[in-house]
Amino acid sequence: MTTDTPVQAPIYNRVALIGLGLIASSMYWAIKRGGLANEVTGYARSTETRETAREIGLCDRVCDTAIEACEDADLVVLCVPVGAMESVAREIAPALKKGATVTDVGSVKKSVIEAVGPHIPDGVHFVPGHPLAGTEHSGPRSGFAELFDNRWCLLVPVEGSDPAEVARLRALWEGMGSNVEEMEADHHDLVLAVTSHAPHLIAYTMVGVADDLRRVTDSEVIKYSAAGFRDFTRIAASDPTMWRDVFLTNKEATLEILGRFTEELFALQRAIRTGDGEHLQDYFTRTRAIRRGIIEAGQDTDAPDFGRIKKDAT
Amino acid sequence: MTTDTPVQAPIYNRVALIGLGLIASSMYWAIKRGGLANEVTGYARSTETRETAREIGLCDRVCDTAIEACEDADLVVLCVPVGAMESVAREIAPALKKGATVTDVGSVKKSVIEAVGPHIPDGVHFVPGHPLAGTEHSGPRSGFAELFDNRWCLLVPVEGSDPAEVARLRALWEGMGSNVEEMEADHHDLVLAVTSHAPHLIAYTMVGVADDLRRVTDSEVIKYSAAGFRDFTRIAASDPTMWRDVFLTNKEATLEILGRFTEELFALQRAIRTGDGEHLQDYFTRTRAIRRGIIEAGQDTDAPDFGRIKKDAT
Numbered sequence: 001m002t003t004d005t006p007v008q009a010p011i012y013n014r015v016a017l018i019g020l021g022l023i024a025s026s027m028y029w030a031i032k033r034g035g036l037a038n039e040v041t042g043y044a045r046s047t048e049t050r051e052t053a054r055e056i057g058l059c060d061r062v063c064d065t066a067i068e069a070c071e072d073a074d075l076v077v078l079c080v081p082v083g084a085m086e087s088v089a090r091e092i093a094p095a096l097k098k099g100a101t102v103t104d105v106g107s108v109k110k111s112v113i114e115a116v117g118p119h120i121p122d123g124v125h126f127v128p129g130h131p132l133a134g135t136e137h138s139g140p141r142s143g144f145a146e147l148f149d150n151r152w153c154l155l156v157p158v159e160g161s162d163p164a165e166v167a168r169l170r171a172l173w174e175g176m177g178s179n180v181e182e183m184e185a186d187h188h189d190l191v192l193a194v195t196s197h198a199p200h201l202i203a204y205t206m207v208g209v210a211d212d213l214r215r216v217t218d219s220e221v222i223k224y225s226a227a228g229f230r231d232f233t234r235i236a237a238s239d240p241t242m243w244r245d246v247f248l249t250n251k252e253a254t255l256e257i258l259g260r261f262t263e264e265l266f267a268l269q270r271a272i273r274t275g276d277g278e279h280l281q282d283y284f285t286r287t288r289a290i291r292r293g294i295i296e297a298g299q300d301t302d303a304p305d306f307g308r309i310k311k312d313a314t
Numbered sequence: 315m316t317t318d319t320p321v322q323a324p325i326y327n328r329v330a331l332i333g334l335g336l337i338a339s340s341m342y343w344a345i346k347r348g349g350l351a352n353e354v355t356g357y358a359r360s361t362e363t364r365e366t367a368r369e370i371g372l373c374d375r376v377c378d379t380a381i382e383a384c385e386d387a388d389l390v391v392l393c394v395p396v397g398a399m400e401s402v403a404r405e406i407a408p409a410l411k412k413g414a415t416v417t418d419v420g421s422v423k424k425s426v427i428e429a430v431g432p433h434i435p436d437g438v439h440f441v442p443g444h445p446l447a448g449t450e451h452s453g454p455r456s457g458f459a460e461l462f463d464n465r466w467c468l469l470v471p472v473e474g475s476d477p478a479e480v481a482r483l484r485a486l487w488e489g490m491g492s493n494v495e496e497m498e499a500d501h502h503d504l505v506l507a508v509t510s511h512a513p514h515l516i517a518y519t520m521v522g523v524a525d526d527l528r529r530v531t532d533s534e535v536i537k538y539s540a541a542g543f544r545d546f547t548r549i550a551a552s553d554p555t556m557w558r559d560v561f562l563t564n565k566e567a568t569l570e571i572l573g574r575f576t577e578e579l580f581a582l583q584r585a586i587r588t589g590d591g592e593h594l595q596d597y598f599t600r601t602r603a604i605r606r607g608i609i610e611a612g613q614d615t616d617a618p619d620f621g622r623i624k625k626d627a628t
Contacts (some may be wrong), residue, residue, distance in 0.1 A: 010473075077365030083591075090377040100499055105528065132541045136605065152538055182577045191534050194524050196541030201586075203542075205579045209571065210508050220505050222607040224466055226405075227446045228517075231545050235607035240598035247586045247594055258583055262576065264526075265519045268571055272515075272561045280561055284554035287521040290549035291450065293536040300544045 011172045012037045012074040018066055018088055019079035020044040020053050022134060025143025027077065028058055030176035039053035043069035052140045070095040077105035086115035091211065093119045101125040107192060109156045109185040109248035117158060125165040128156045131178060134245040136237040148173050149177035150298065156185050166226045193253035197246055198261060201254065203235035325486045326351045330382050332402055333393035334358040334367050336448060339418045339457025341391065342372055344490035347459040357383035366454045384409040394417035396414040400429035407433045414478050415439040421506060423470045423499040425563035431472060439479040442470040444502065445492060450551040463491035463611065470499050507567035511534035512561055512575060515568065517549035
């Protein structure tokens with residue numbers, strides 16, 4: 001036994017990961033790192049993904065059907081795009097054992113609860129979740145054990161969720177490195193519209209605009225991207241299917257925030273047009289303070305440019 | 315003589331840095347690193363900044379007036395916000411020696427040329443410039459020698475710029491680590507509106523919206539910022555005075571790009587409202603390719619999340 005071996009007992013005997021993208025693959029490596037389950041099964045719809053998973057040793061056992069992966073699982077984690085949750089829930093429902101827990105990692109909670117909830121059999125627990133972690137990469141090869149370290153995971157228990165099973169799922173996420181909080185579904189969807197969904201749509205839009213401009217060639221936009229634009233392109237490189245589903249299922253909150261955004265943007269455009277420097281400077285001074293708060297909350301680095309620049313040690 | 319000592323001769327005998335913020339302080343350390351000048355003088359309007367510069371050894375000589383700093387300088391670099399360029403140019407004009415070159419580091423070129431050009435005395439060269447480098451930090455303590463390494467610096471020679479002096483300034487920037495290109499002022503201002511000015515205003519706006527929302531408390535927005543929002547806050551933490559001046563002086567190009575942006579954003583909002591998933595997915599797939607181009611162009615890292623996440627070496 002090395003000093004790295006975790007001393008805690010596994011939290012679940014068998015965990016099934018349905019869908020093997022960035023989040024599921026990171027969960028697998030984090031579960032192994034922490035010794036949090038005795039066996040992890042995995043399933044992905046695409047043959048190619050299953051083959052990749054087998055090749056890189058992702059999951060103790062990769063199954064050819066979702067049913068097989070869920071058999072005798074104590075925890076089933078739905079790691080598919082939000083728009084695919086309902087069909088997957090319907091498919092696996094007959095295979096769920098009594099006393100098992102179903103959770104998910106979807107970025108939207110209200111619509112997932114509406115889609116999955118009705119398919120959960122009596123005697124099976126349903127505890128929706130959402131790890132606020134990710135990168136711009138996707139697919140089975142993109143996962144790594146540290147993805148959830150010091151990141152938040154929001155659990156959104158539904159009516160009748162067994163507190164003991166919520167606590168058990170919390171222990172799993174904590175074991176994977178996350179800080180866990182519980183939240184209501186509606187509130188979750190609004191908070192995420194502000195912190196994630198609207199910023200992603202805005203980044204996608206700005207990158208699309210740059211791509212459209214024929215007078216400023218693509219190569220120039222790319223060449224001189226370090227001036228600010230490249231930060232948008234990272235966000236706008238995230239998985240297209242996942243994000244399509246997020247916007248379609250968190251429609252109301254996202255559109256509300258985007259409405260607010262457009263209103264503010266028009267006010268700033270007016271200030272530029274009329275030369276109202278005071279308004280601009282006041283606005284920019286206020287936003288600077290928020291950055292400070294994020295760094296103090298330990299949610300980002302204070303290193304200039306995200307630490308991209310490597311200073312000499314001299 | 316260590317192996318680190320540069321072998322090239324200094325490019326200028328005396329360089330004067332007017333304004334001692336992030337760019338000027340980085341220039342000082344980069345000039346020293348490369349042995350690119352025999353003496354660098356510095357001046358800042360604020361007593362506090364001058365005191366800080368003396369304390370940290372920023373500049374070989376910190377002067378109490380801009381006139382004094384410019385005396386006998388072969389190169390004078392205007393490192394003040396774009397809106398302050400004209401008054402500084404007027405102030406130093408009498409102190410400029412024949413044959414000297416004046417350059418600047420402003421983010422907007424057309425308005426700086428209009429503001430500074432008329433004050434340049436006969437026999438003094440004027441070669442506007444713009445290093446596309448920066449961080450969200452500002453002030454004399456924020457500079458470091460590596461800021462310009464592998465970043466672009468755009469030179470925007472005006473009518474009558476002496477090619478030999480343009481080449482000399484190019485050599486200085488290359489000595490500081492930059493790749494240098496020449497560009498027309500109007501084209502520069504449009505390219506920067508796309509790659510920098512519009513993205514900054516958009517980031518400022520999104521952060522302002524989040525700050526305004528009272529139902530989603532500040533602490534929640536900050537706490538859960540890693541979901542995408544925090545990338546916007548870094549950009550929106552940039553120097554408020556500098557950015558006020560950028561928008562006021564590159565008004566036309568910035569408003570044009572923002573108009574395009576709003577148009578696209580409305581189209582995507584409509585797609586969300588009407589549930590047009592195909593439109594969204596096509597759009598998001600297209601923007602992903604641009605990210606790839608930026609990484610291939612060596613202008614950003616492919617490490618997930620800008621390399622923020624430190625993977626174990628195990």
